[in-house]
Every structure is written in C-alpha cells, then in structure tokens.
Amino acid sequence: MRTGRYHHGDLRAALLERAEQTLREQGVDALSLRELARALDVSHAAPSRHFRDRRALLDALALTGIQRLTTAGRAGLARSGDGFPERVFAFARAYVDFAAAHAALLELAFARKHDAAVADELELAWQPLKADLQAVIAHGQREGRIRAGNADRIGAVLFTAVHGVATQAAGGQLTGPALDQVFDDLLTHLLRGLAPSAGDEPLTEPAAPAC
Amino acid sequence: MRTGRYHHGDLRAALLERAEQTLREQGVDALSLRELARALDVSHAAPSRHFRDRRALLDALALTGIQRLTTAGRAGLARSGDGFPERVFAFARAYVDFAAAHAALLELAFARKHDAAVADELELAWQPLKADLQAVIAHGQREGRIRAGNADRIGAVLFTAVHGVATQAAGGQLTGPALDQVFDDLLTHLLRGLAPSAGDEPLTEPAAPAC
DNA sequence: ACCTGAACACCGTTCAAGT
DNA sequence: ACCTGAACACCGTTCAAGT
Numbered sequence A, B: 001m002r003t004g005r006y007h008h009g010d011l012r013a014a015l016l017e018r019a020e021q022t023l024r025e026q027g028v029d030a031l032s033l034r035e036l037a038r039a040l041d042v043s044h045a046a047p048s049r050h051f052r053d054r055r056a057l058l059d060a061l062a063l064t065g066i067q068r069l070t071t072a073g074r075a076g077l078a079r080s081g082d083g084f085p086e087r088v089f090a091f092a093r094a095y096v097d098f099a100a101a102h103a104a105l106l107e108l109a110f111a112r113k114h115d116a117a118v119a120d121e122l123e124l125a126w127q128p129l130k131a132d133l134q135a136v137i138a139h140g141q142r143e144g145r146i147r148a149g150n151a152d153r154i155g156a157v158l159f160t161a162v163h164g165v166a167t168q169a170a171g172g173q174l175t176g177p178a179l180d181q182v183f184d185d186l187l188t189h190l191l192r193g194l195a196p197s198a199g200d201e202p203l204t205e206p207a208a209p210a211c
Numbered sequence C, D: 001a002c003c004t005g006a007a008c009a010c011c012g013t014t015c016a017a018g019t
Helices: A011-026 A033-039 A054-079 A084-101 A103-110 A116-125 A127-142 A151-171 A176-194 B011-026 B033-039 B054-079 B084-101 B103-110 B116-125 B127-142 B151-171 B176-194
Strands: none
Touching (some): A011 A033, A011 A054, A054 A084, A054 A103, A054 A127, A084 A151, A084 A176, A103 A151, A103 B151, A151 A176, A151 B103, B011 B103, B054 B084, B054 B127, B084 B151, B084 B176, B116 B127, B127 B151, B151 B176
16 A cells, blocks of 8 residues: 655665564575565665665675674673683674574575675775674783784684574574583683693693792 | 476475575575475475475575584595694684575574574584594594593683684685685694693694603 | 656576376 | 476567557
8 A cells, every 4th residue: 555655754664674574583585675665665766776686786785794793792791790711601692592592594694795895895894893702802911811912813713604604593503501602612622722821721730830 | 387287296395496496596585485395396385395494494504514524624624634732723724614605504504593403403403513623623633633621611712713714704704815825823822822831832742841 | 856657687486288 | 207388478678659
C-alpha cells in the first residue's frame, strides 16, 4: 500500500536499518532490494538512488558491522577491571560474543571484496579496534606479562587467534561449554607463550627469579 | 544447442565438478543451477533430479571441500620430515594454503547449516582431519614437546588458531609476507605456551634441566 | 534531488508429459 | 529412472517520466 508521498526523511538510513534486521533474522540470502523497498513502502527502484547495487548495500552493512564490533569491544573493556590478563579476556570475549550474535553481519565484514576501494575503506574501519588492542598489549608489556617487541606483530597474533574462535562461534561449530573451553585454553596457552619468561603459571604468578 | 540424447553418464558428478570450477573462478553468488545446466547441455530442470535445491548442491560442495582439505593436510604431512614442530607447521601450512586457494569452497564448509542433518554429516566429515591432528599432537607429547593432557582440548586449540589464520587468508585480509609472519608467530608462541616447561627457546632446544 | 512504473533479462522451483 | 518444456513467482538493474 503506497502512501502517495515521496516521503522518507532518510531512505538510506532506513534501508540500512531494515537490512540489518533481515540479515540478523534470515541471513544474507534472504536480503533482497525489492523486499526491502516493499517493507519501507517505496518503489522497488528507489533503493538504487542510495546504493548502486545490492553489493553496495552489503558493503555498507559490512562497514557498520565493523563499527558495532569496535563499540562492543570497548564496552567489554569498560566492564572489565584493570588487571592484565583480565583485560585481554574481556576484549576477546566481547569479540566472540558479538560474532555469535551477529554472524551474518561479521561474515560480510570479512568477505573478500571485489572492489579495491571498498577493501581499503573497510581496512581503515578496523583501525580503531586494532588501536584498542595495541593499548591492551602495551599495558601487558608494561606489567611485564607480555614480552617486549613489535606490538603490531603481537597484536596480529592475538587478533588472529580470537578471530579463529569467533568464526567458529559464528558458524555454529563451537557453542556452549565447548566454546568457553576453547576460548579459555587458547588464550591461556597463547599468553603463556607470549610471556617474557614462562614458568609453570606465568599468567597468575610473577616470573620466578632465575636460579 | 541440445544434442538430443538424454546423455550424461553421471550428471550428478558432472554438476559437482562444474560447480566447483565456477565457485573457484567466480564465487558462490555466480553459481546458478540454470547456468550449470546450460554448461552441461541439459535442460534447466535436470539438476533437480540430483539436488533437491540450490542449497543441497552447496551442501554437497561443502562436503567435497572438507574431503579435499583433509587430503591436502595429509599431503603436507607426507612432504614433511619426522621432527616435532616441523609436522605441526607442515599440517597447518597445508590448511592455510588450501584456504587461500579455495576460499569459496571452504567458506561453504564453514557456513552455518539450516538443516541439522547436513550439519551432522559435515561434522562427521571433519573426523579424519581431526584424527590426523590428534596423531600429530600425540607425537609431540611423546617427544616431550607438548604438555600431557586431553588431546582433544589441545587439538581444538591448535585447530582454532590455524583456522583463524586460514579464514583471514581466504578473505584476503592476510596475504604475502604478512600472512607468513602471523602464521609463524602464532604457531611459535602457541607451541611455546603448550610446552611442558617453557624456557626461552623451548621449540628448538630441549628443555633445560631444572637448576 | 528524489522517486515511480514499466521493461528486460535473469533466477529457483514445480510438474505434467515424454522416452 | 531420467529428462524436457512450459509455467509461476520471484529477482537485480535500467531508464524515461513524473513531482
């Protein structure tokens, strides 16, 4: 039922919002421009004013996904205490939980981009989250819990490990207690390996003095 | 141009083979049953004899993807020597290389399944690869390079870490030297954390005797 | 500027009918 | 058993035309 007026103060924003809902509830394949237009009571050709094609809409969604994930990571840090491994766990957990709750959205964020310009834009969008991760690592280094060295390399290692958990959570391969255990085991062992001097419990005890 | 005869000794196999090619060259979105039928010179309704719907074809492809990946992992092990960290690296590298070369196929293998029966079937298909990984870990434990303990848990940790590298390689977020470095750093630090007693170079030197 | 409506070339899926 | 051909209900995309 068309209302008659052109209407829609901001069709672009409305399309994105509705698309995100469909994505969450029914997945990418169920996302159609025509269905979106119908839901917003607008002609099927109207979306093309705001998104060149379906892919452009998906790319825009990917961008919001990265931004939301960044926000979720910060919220996780804000909820956590000041301790060292605690902050790493809080940050990582926020990532994994977001991935499980917004699987399709994150999948879009990580999909291979055909357009180089889009790939660059998304790469840029990751920077704030990566900066947050750097800060967490620098904190661990100051506390003597992470070995000195190139923080970018250490950041890439942590990011990749957590991403491995997150993608499996998103795909449903890892759920419930199994997910929790892998998450804990992976981070614990990796941090142990990243510690400056690894005794038996380097994550909860200061390194024993050399004998 | 239809030939006239029903033809095609094994249309199902022909469909899968052609689909895999299209997937590799043009991605999932470009994969259409009608196009496949056209390429095989068969009516557009013929594929439905062998695959209930498009999703069923995609599920079948996912299955072959897991099998191919398993084969690639074994080939990696076969090429490697007998040393301990060497075998882990060889196995993991085969996984990552396969992911980079067959991104779309592996994506299908890890996509969330709507059908529980399919999810179970794919879960089963992973078992041979996971068994191979268990063997590599058991080897490391015998050599005193990996701490004793539940091999399933340790396997899940290693799998997840490597999967994190693989998905980023598949998505094009990690390529070239950056990929190699993250791969090396992650495995090195994780194995260090998994070692029974971690000195400064636990991966290349036997653990120093306790003082 | 922003949207409509018609048009075009594609889909997936189903089903009676052919061999 | 296996396939065809027509039919149906959907798509994405384009473009002249409207306000």
